[in-house]
Amino acid sequence: GAGVSQSPSNKVTEKGKDVELRCDPISGHTALYWYRQSLGQGLEFLIYFQGNSAPDKSGLPSDRFSAERTGGSVSTLTIQRTQQEDSAVYLCASRHDRMVYEQYFGPGTRLTVT
Amino acid sequence: AQKITQTQPGMFVQEKEAVTLDCTYDTSDPSYGLFWYKQPSSGEMIFLIYQGSYDQQNATEGRYSLNFQKARKSANLVISASQLGDSAMYFCAMREDQGAQKLVFGQGTRLTINP
Numbered sequence: 001g002a003g004v005s006q007s008p009s010n011k012v013t014e015k016g017k018d019v020e021l022r023c024d025p026i027s028g029h030t031a032l033y034w035y036r037q038s039l040g041q042g043l044e045f046l047i048y049f050q051g052n053s054a055p056d057k058s059g060l061p062s063d064r065f066s067a068e069r070t071g072g073s074v075s076t077l078t079i080q081r082t083q084q085e086d087s088a089v090y091l092c093a094s095r096h097d098r099m100v101y102e103q104y105f106g107p108g109t110r111l112t113v114t
Numbered sequence: 115a116q117k118i119t120q121t122q123p124g125m126f127v128q129e130k131e132a133v134t135l136d137c138t139y140d141t142s143d144p145s146y147g148l149f150w151y152k153q154p155s156s157g158e159m160i161f162l163i164y165q166g167s168y169d170q171q172n173a174t175e176g177r178y179s180l181n182f183q184k185a186r187k188s189a190n191l192v193i194s195a196s197q198l199g200d201s202a203m204y205f206c207a208m209r210e211d212q213g214a215q216k217l218v219f220g221q222g223t224r225l226t227i228n229p
Contacts, residue, residue: 033216042205042219056214105159
């Protein structure tokens with residue numbers, strides 16, 4: 001399939017451990033977004049990448065969160081020293097420059113911190 | 115700052131009836147976009163419909179239409195002839211037209227279609 005893919009689909013980790021979540025955007029999509037969805041809530045913006053520009057990190061909740069995007073394609077969201085409140089579904093979305101409005105979402109990674 | 119408000123945590127509708135899901139928004143930007151997404155129990159976010167702030171006509175996509183009332187800052191989703199498969203969470207979202215163009219989401223409405 002040509003959609004956005006994310007891995008792992010589920011991740012259970014112990015409090016204090018580091019985790020890495022991966023997103024493969026649709027080929028050719030230059031814009032990539034990370035969102036977080038806590039249980040029963042709407043999506044919360046975390047970070048945005050656009051081509052080679054500096055990322056917009058304004059939504060990251062703390063300095064334990066970081067993300068990178070290598071080669072303008074795959075992105076990794078890293079959470080250090082995980083806390084229970086980090087438990088959520090982490091969704092990635094990508095968008096083509098010519099698509100004025102539509103962001104295509106991946107299936108998400110469900111993170112559970114015990 | 116932009117804000118989206120969905121005041122209906124849950125809605126129950128009989129199959130084949132029309133349903134309106136409410137959404138109000140707040141922004142100081144003159145240019146913005148409004149979206150509706152469907153999230154079934156499987157978790158994926160499915161784009162349904164888009165309305166630009168300068169669009170003169172209400173957006174329609176099949177059974178979905180967006181009742182855009184700019185002066186009232188509302189962007190309600192209307193689903194005609196509801197089907198059992200329409201049962202899902204529905205999110206209203208706003209996109210800023212500058213910068214990151216990130217989406218700001220409401221809290222969602224859980225729609226249940228009864229047979």
